[in-house]
Amino acid sequence: MTHPVLRLENIVKTFPGVRALDGVSFSVLPGEVHALMGENGAGKSTLMKVLGGIYQPDSGNILMGEDKAVMSGPLDAKSKGIVFIHQELSLAEELSVAENIYLGELPRKSLGRVDWAKLSEQTNAILEKLNVGFDAKTRVGDLSIANQQMVEIARALTVNAKAVIFDEPTASLTDAEKVVLFDVISDLKNEGVGIIYISHRMEEIFKITDRITVLRDGQYQGTVNTAETDEEAVTQLMIGRKLDLTRNASHHELGDVALEVRGLSCGKLYQDVSFELRRGEVLGFYGLVGAGRTEIAETLFGLRDPSAGQILLDGEEVRIHSPADAIAKGISLVPEDRKGQGLVLEMNCRDNMTLPQVDDLKAGPFVAEGAEVAIFDQYRDQLDIRTPGWKQKAGNLSGGNQQKIVIGKWLSMHPNVLIVDEPTRGIDVGSKSEIHKLLRKLAAQGYAVIVISSEMPEVLHVSDRIIAMYSGRIMRTFTSDEVNEDNLIQAISGLGSNEAA
C-alpha cells in the first residue's frame, strides 16, 4: 500500500460543553478521492478547521507523509500543501481574478509595489492549465458561480498541493459545470494529489469517490470502499438507524383550487409561470439554484412585483403589493434562510411565533401576554416543538425546532396557502423526516402547501405533484405516479419537454 499523503490520528477537540471531535482518525492516499460524510454537527467542519490550522487539536496528530505536522494557521497549512476549496466562495468580488488567486501573496517589487507583469503571467499559466474562458484581469464579481469556483481551484494550484479539500463544491453548479469540475478533480487525482470531498449528495459521492469516511456526533464511524457499499448503508452509518424515505403514497381527497397563477413573469428571473394549487395538496417545486423557484415564492408573498401575469386566490384575481398584503390575503412564506429571514434569533419562542399578529392580540394599548402564551402552547403541542418553555431564545433551539416555530407562526394565522422554501435546509436527517411528516399532515388537514426544495428525495417524498423548473421556466409538471428520478433530473437540466401552459 502506498503511503498516505495525509493522516489524522485520534484528533480530539473540545469546546466548552461540547466534544466536537472525539478521537477521529482517517487518511488520504495519493491519487485518491476520499469522501467525508456526516450530518450537520457531526464534526466535519471542525475537523477541516483543525486541518487548516484555524483550530488547534486538544490531542492527536496530523501527519504529512511520515512527518508530524503542526498547522499554525491557514497560510501555514497552505504552504504545507493543504488547500481548501470553500463551500462559501471565499473571494473578493471587486478584485481581479489574478489578485484573488494570489491574495495574501501578491508578488512584490521595490517600495512594496505589486509586480503586475509577473502576476498576470503566473495567473494566465494556471488558467491555461484549467482551460477556462476568462483571463487574469477579469473582475471576479463578473464571473458565474462555476467560474468563481474555478478561481478557487486555480488558487489551489499555485502551491504544490498535496491534499485538496472540496467542501460541498457542487452546491450551486449546473450539471454541465459539474462535469467540468469532475474533470479537474480527476486531473488532480492523476497527478497524485489526495482529495477530500465533502458532500451530502449521494449520487456524486458514488460517482467520483474511492473511499468514504463517516462521522457522527464527533466520532469516527468507519471508512468503507465506495465500490463495496451503497447509499443505504452509508446513511445508516450517518444517522445510526434506518431512514424512511419512501415515496409519498397517500392519496386523499383534494379540495377546490386555492391558488392559481397564470403567465406570471418577473423580468429575467422567471417567465410565463402557470400552475394551480388545490387545498389538501402539496405541490413541489424542484430545480437548480437560480431556476427561479424562490423568486416565484417571493412574488406570491409580495416581496417582488411581477412584470406580467395574474395571481388568483379562490378564483378571484388579486394584486399583492407587500408581505403585509400577502398575510392579510392568507399567503404565508416559510423562507429558505431560517436564521436570517424567518426568526428573530434573540427573541423568545413565544414572541417569534406571535410576531405577525401581535397587533391583533392587544388588550387596550398593551400586548395580551396570556393570549400569546395560549397560541404558543397550542402550536407547541400540535407541532411537537421541544423547548424548555416559551422563554427560551429561538436562537438556542435546534434547526428542526426552529423550523417548527416558523411553521407554527404561520399556521396560527390560518393561511390559505402555505409556502415552504427549503423546509429542511440545515436540519439533521432525523428531524428532517419529522418535518416531512408534518407537511403531509398539514395537507391532510386541508392546507394548500407549496414546497420548494433542492433535494430530490425530499421533493419526491412529500409532493403530490412536482413542477420542474429550469432557468426561470416550468419545464414539466409531474404527478407522483409518472415522476421518477431520471425524468425529473432531465427536466431540471433543460432536457425534458416544455409543457404547454
Next chain:
Amino acid sequence: MQPGALAKALKSGAIWGFILLELIFFSVAGEFLSLSDKAFMDWENMLLLLKQSAPIGIIAMGMTIVMVNGNIDLSVGATFAIAAIVLLDSMTWPIFAGLGDWVIPVAWLLALMAGALLGALNGLIVWKTGVDAFIVTLGSMLGYRGIVFMFNGENPTSHLNWTLVDFAEAQFLGLHTATWFLLGVTFAIWFLMTRTVHGRNAYAIGDNREAAVNAGIRVGPHMMVNFAIIGFLAALSAVVFYSESGSVNPNDGQLYELWVITAVVLGGTKITGGAGNVIGTFGGVVAIQLLRKGLGHIGADTSTVNLVIGLILIAVLFLDKQLNVKGKEELKI
C-alpha cells in the same frame, strides 16, 4: 455595450460631471446674484479654492483607505485639534529655546507623531477588541476632544512664528503650500492604494474579510497601519493649516469627520468597504468646497450650505442605487 456599462461610466464620471455643473451654475447665477462683480471662475479664486480644500482633503485621503478597508474613523477632527496644539505649544517649550527656527521641523515632527500615535491607538483597539470601528472612534472622538479641553480649558492656544507663516503662505509654481501638500498626499495615497500590495490587500479586506483571513493576510495589523495613516494625515492637515493661522481654539476641527466622510462618499467609496478610489475622493473634496464657495458667492448663508450639501448627499446615493443594475433586482422593503 454590456448591460450596466452606461451606469458604470456614469458612476465613475459622475463626480466630475457634478463639479462641471456646479461651475456652470455658479458662474451663471453669480452674474445675477453676486454682490461682487468678480467672476466666479476667476483663476485666483480657483487657486484659493484648492488651498481651502486642503484641510479636509488631506484627511479625506486617509479616510478613503480606512473606508475601503470597511472601517470608519470619527476621531479625525479631535486628532486634528490635538496635533494643532502640539504644534503650536511645543514651539514655546523651554527645552527647544536654543534651536531658533530649527524648532519648526521639531514641532512638526512632534505633531505628526502625535497624530500617528492616536490613530494607531484607534487601530490597536479595533484590532485587539474586535469592537466595531464606528464605536471605537466614537469613543476616541469624545476622549481626544476631552484631552484638548483639559489642556487649556476654553482658551485658545496661540503661537505665531513668522518664518512658518511665510512658508505656509508661499506659492510655488502658482500653487499655495497647502495645495502642494494636498496634491502630494493625494498622489502618495493613490500610489499606495493602486500600486502596492498593502493597497490591494486593503480592498480585499474590505470586500471579503473572511477571504482575506483565509488567504493569510494579517488583517488586524493591516487595519492598524491604516488608522495610523489617517491619524498622521489628520495631524498633517493641522500642521499645514495652523502654520499659517497660529492659533487653535479647543473647538477647532469639530464636524471635520462628517465633512470628510461626505467627501469620500460623494467620491464613490462604498460605506461597506471594498470599493472606492482616491481620485474620486479628490473630486468629492473639490465638489464640496465649490458648493460652499459658490453658495457664498451668490449670497447664501452658512446654514443654507449645510442644508444643500445634506440634500445633495442623499440625492447622490439614491441616484447611485437607481443606476446600479443589481439595485433593480433587490427585494422591496
